[in-house]
Amino acid sequence: MIVDVNAYLGHFAFRRLRHNTAESLLALMDSKRIDKAVVSSASAITYRNAQAGNEEVAEEVRGRSYRLIPFAVINPFYAGWQDDLKICHEQFGMVGLRLYPKWHNYQLSSLCCRQLIDAATERGMIISIPIRVEDNRQRSWLLNVPDVPLEEIVELVKARSKARFILLNGIGYTRCPLGRKDNGLPCNYAIGLSRLSAVLANELGQLITNLGAERVMFGTGMPFNYPDPALVKLEVLDTSEPEKEKIRSKNAMAWLRL
Amino acid sequence: MTIPRIISGPQAFQPCISRRTLLKSSAALAMGAAVLPPAHSMAVEQSVAGTSSDPIRNGKVIDCHAHLNHRSRATWEADDRKLIEAADKLRIDQLCCSILTPHRPATADGFRECNRWTADGMRRFRGRVLGYCYVNPGYGREALEEIRRCVEDRGFIGIKLYNEYTCTEPVVFPIVELAIELGVPILHHASHSHYFVEDQPRMSDAGHLAELARHYPEAMLICAHISGGGDWEWTVKAARHAPNVLLDTSGSVTDEGTVEMAVAVAGIDRVVFGCDSSMTAGVGKIRGANLSTQDKQKILGGNMVRLLGRRKS
Numbered sequence: 001m002i003v004d005v006n007a008y009l010g011h012f013a014f015r016r017l018r019h020n021t022a023e024s025l026l027a028l029m030d031s032k033r034i035d036k037a038v039v040s041s042a043s044a045i046t047y048r049n050a051q052a053g054n055e056e057v058a059e060e061v062r063g064r065s066y067r068l069i070p071f072a073v074i075n076p077f078y079a080g081w082q083d084d085l086k087i088c089h090e091q092f093g094m095v096g097l098r099l100y101p102k103w104h105n106y107q108l109s110s111l112c113c114r115q116l117i118d119a120a121t122e123r124g125m126i127i128s129i130p131i132r133v134e135d136n137r138q139r140s141w142l143l144n145v146p147d148v149p150l151e152e153i154v155e156l157v158k159a160r161s162k163a164r165f166i167l168l169n170g171i172g173y174t175r176c177p178l179g180r181k182d183n184g185l186p187c188n189y190a191i192g193l194s195r196l197s198a199v200l201a202n203e204l205g206q207l208i209t210n211l212g213a214e215r216v217m218f219g220t221g222m223p224f225n226y227p228d229p230a231l232v233k234l235e236v237l238d239t240s241e242p243e244k245e246k247i248r249s250k251n252a253m254a255w256l257r258l
Numbered sequence: 259m260t261i262p263r264i265i266s267g268p269q270a271f272q273p274c275i276s277r278r279t280l281l282k283s284s285a286a287l288a289m290g291a292a293v294l295p296p297a298h299s300m301a302v303e304q305s306v307a308g309t310s311s312d313p314i315r316n317g318k319v320i321d322c323h324a325h326l327n328h329r330s331r332a333t334w335e336a337d338d339r340k341l342i343e344a345a346d347k348l349r350i351d352q353l354c355c356s357i358l359t360p361h362r363p364a365t366a367d368g369f370r371e372c373n374r375w376t377a378d379g380m381r382r383f384r385g386r387v388l389g390y391c392y393v394n395p396g397y398g399r400e401a402l403e404e405i406r407r408c409v410e411d412r413g414f415i416g417i418k419l420y421n422e423y424t425c426t427e428p429v430v431f432p433i434v435e436l437a438i439e440l441g442v443p444i445l446h447h448a449s450h451s452h453y454f455v456e457d458q459p460r461m462s463d464a465g466h467l468a469e470l471a472r473h474y475p476e477a478m479l480i481c482a483h484i485s486g487g488g489d490w491e492w493t494v495k496a497a498r499h500a501p502n503v504l505l506d507t508s509g510s511v512t513d514e515g516t517v518e519m520a521v522a523v524a525g526i527d528r529v530v531f532g533c534d535s536s537m538t539a540g541v542g543k544i545r546g547a548n549l550s551t552q553d554k555q556k557i558l559g560g561n562m563v564r565l566l567g568r569r570k571s
Contacts, residue, residue, distance in 0.1 A: 015491070018515055135511045137487030141452040195510075199344035199537050200337075225512040229542025236347045236538065 003252040004029070004227070005128070006168045006192050006219025007037035009060050009068075010053060012133075013046040014140045019223040022060040022068055029067070032227050034220075035249070036067050036258070038128070040098040042224070044073035045133055050104075051084040058092035069256060071096040071128060075104040076116035085116070089123050095256060096126035096166075101152075102145045103133065108156045117156075121163040126255060128192075129153065131170035134224065150176045154185065161186040164255060168192040168219055174206045181210040190251060192219035198233035205238060213243035217252050318559040321345070321540065323445060323482055323508040323532030324353035326379045326387065328360055328372065342383055344537045351559070354445070355379060356390035356418035363422040364394040370404055377412045388566075390418035390445055395430045402436055409440050415566055416443040416480075425462040425470045425479075434474050441570035443478035445506065449488035450496070464493040468500035475502055478565055483534050485509030485543065490516050494523045501528070504561065508532030512539045517547035517557070530565075531558045 009020055019028040020042065029037060039061065044053025050073045061068040072088035074081050074097055088094040097120050101108050108129075117127055132147040139145070150170065154177050157165055165188060173179030173191055193216055196204040207216055218234065220227035234244055252258075324341065327334035345353055357372035357379075358364070364372075369392050376389040391408035393401035408414040417437050423430050425446055437444050449455070450463035464481050471479050481497055484490045486509030497503045505520045505528060520529045526549075533540030544554060 015513070016515075134513070135487050137449065137451050138489045138511070139452065144453075197536075197538070199347060200340050200535060221512070223514050226514045226543050226546030228546030229512045229539045232348070232538045232542040232545065236344075 001249040001253075002032075002034045002036075002218060003249040003256075003258070004034050004037040004220050004222070004230075005166055005217045005252050006130075006194055006221050007039045007068075008042040008222070008224060009039050009057050010041045010043035012042045012224065015134070017042060017223045022064050025223060026064065026067060028222060028227065032231060034227065036069060036252075037222075038069045038071055038096065038219075038252075038256070040071040040073050045100055045103050049078065050075050051080070051087075054084065054088050054092065054094070058088075058094070065093060069096075069258075070094045071098050071126075073098050073100065074116060074120075075100075075106070076110075076112040077104065077106045081112075081116060082119065085119055085123075089120075089125060094125075096120075096128055099127060099129050100133070101129075102148055108148070108152050109159075114160070117160050117163050121160065126164050126166060128166040128168055130168040133169070150178055153189075154178055157185055157189050161188055163188060165189040166192060166217060166255070169194055169221060171195045171197075171203065174203055174210065179203070179207050179210055187215070190215050190217050190255065192217050193233055193247065194219050194221045194225065194230050196233065198237050202238075204233060208239055208243065208247075213239065213246045214251055216247050217255075218248050317555070318351040318563070319349055320388075320531065320559040320562040321350050321353045321508075321533050322480060322530045322562050323506050323534045324355045324387075325535060326355045326357050326376060328357055329375055330360055338379060338382070341535075342386055345386065348537055348541045350533075350537075350541070352386055352388055354388045354390055354415060354562070356392045356445075358392055358418075358420060362394075362420060363396065364392070364420075366394070366397045366400040366404070369393050369397075369401075373404060373408050373412075373414075376414070377408070380413065389414040390416045392418040392420070393433065394422045395419065395427075395433050396422055398429070398432070402432060405433065405436055405440070409442055410571055414442075415569070416445060418445050418447075420447045421458045421461050424460045424466055426466045427460075430470070431473075434470065434477050437478070438474060438476045439570070441568045443480050443504075443565050445480040445482055447483075448481045448493070449483070449486055450492050451488045463488070464496035464500075464503065464505075467503050468497055471500040471502045477502055478504070478568065480504045480506050480530060482506050483509035483532065484520060485511040485513065485516055485536075485539070486534065487511060491519065494520050497528075498523050504528045504530050504565070506530050506532040506534075507543060507557070508534035508536065508540055510536040510539050512543050514546070517543055518549065521547075521549060521553065521557075526553050526556055527561055527564075529557050530561050 041053030041057045044050035054072045061070045072094040177183040198204045220230040327337045359368040379387045380389050391414045448462045467481050484493050
């Protein structure tokens with residue numbers, strides 16, 4: 001069983017994505033033996049009204065939610081986010097959020113964002129935060145969106161210990177408290193492996209040593225990314241098969257209550 | 259090279275990926291892979307990388323863009339070993355390596371020292387490490403002498419140029435002419451961003467390399483790391499009409515479709531596999547590309563073998 005906590009549907013404003021419909025993503029997943037994937041709207045990253053992207057995803061995954069697990073993209077500074085959250089959770093069956101503080105231009109420490117996180121936590125939803133969407137060096141001439149600084153994540157996980165966070169598309173965790181052993185932080189976050197090294201510096205191995213395999217989850221970033229680099233990491237990772245199984249699926253299934 | 263095959267089930271999961279997996283994965287997508295077993299129970303081929311005395315043969319996986327570590331780094335020796343261990347795990351047979359000075363522009367003493375260490379790496383990892391001679395073209399005669407020494411006396415396979423000069427500056431031309439004379443490729447650092455990269459004001463991009471290639475159609479120019487952070491779609495398109503510019507797939511970016519677009523635009527014979535230290539990214543994107551096994555073999559090593567076969571000495 002492989003569960004991917006880092007997948008997307010829809011269009012991205014700055015690059016053509018393939019395999020970005022439910023049907024084509026499932027075909028890609030089949031070819032890679034990925035059983036389930038957490039998906040959110042790629043379009044909602046740049047839509048002003050992110051809820052339109054959530055509606056598109058809800059439509060796409062209808063009848064396929066046994067494999068495609070939808071998360072909502074919510075901008076807590078946009079009108080009606082409370083209504084959107086309720087609809088996404090109660091009508092669309094979205095069991096988590098994806099937050100884009102830099103793309104949507106707000107602070108993780110802002111009152112509105114904390115209110116959103118509290119409301120989602122109250123509903124038992126997971127909050128995932130992509131540290132980046134794409135490499136900043138290939139950005140369009142129209143905008144310059146920085147990565148989410150890991151220091152801001154540190155403050156967030158401390159401030160909201162009851163929330164559950166999945167951090168995606170990040171790197172350099174071992175150079176900050178998030179990836180260090182006995183870091184004094186609540187164990188309320190897990191780290192997706194899509195950009196972590198599994199050889200040479202082997203940050204993936206370091207995180208397993210420091211935090212435990214329970215805190216790492218498999219995720220590819222498809223269809224933005226080829227899924228294969230993440231699969232290769234699991235294959236070359238120097239750890240036991242039971243630990244790999246946790247990373248491959250068990251951790252995500254426990255968090256998602258699958 | 260002997261490649262014994264070991265069939266392993268889920269209980270005996272092998273930590274290393276297989277060449278077969280590397281080559282087959284995308285074809286599986288095209289064929290609708292339902293009949294294939296789970297990835298972690300696929301047959302695993304174990305190669306004995308590093309046992310060859312023949313550095314350039316067909317059928318190998320050659321990383322066209324790798325680096326050994328500068329010895330100002332305290333852990334350089336262990337880190338060099340890690341590179342080879344990573345290559346072992348990923349079934350990369352050979353790594354085309356250079357060592358760059360930590361600070362640039364490189365001095366003549368600086369690049370000569372780096373090349374001595376690269377030569378030492380070629381001895382320490384015989385058959386696994388192939389050397390690029392790194393020079394700063396601004397040193398004129400000294401740079402040319404160093405290239406000749408490295409290629410003719412030390413067996414280096416090519417030249418590595420970084421960002422000291424944009425490749426279209428005349429100071430670079432004698433280097434290109436010497437590369438043509440020796441029949442060796444130039445791996446040129448390159449990137450294209452839609453903003454000015456302040457710390458690399460003389461960065462080359464694929465457009466510069468295409469322009470250089472038009473002046474020197476006999477040159478073999480490798481445009482480094484198309485997945486190295488710049489706009490790879492721009493890079494691929496800029497290189498389209500330069501048949502003697504090859505595209506190196508290395509870099510940390512794993513954007514889906516990169517390799518396929520490079521092949522579609524530049525042609526299968528002009529795409530070469532590289533990692534530039536992003537090892538699983540490098541291997542994964544080739545494995546994931548929706549290309550035939552034959553095309554992947556060309557990218558993984560066939561094209562580089564062909565290129566290295568044009569050496570004149």
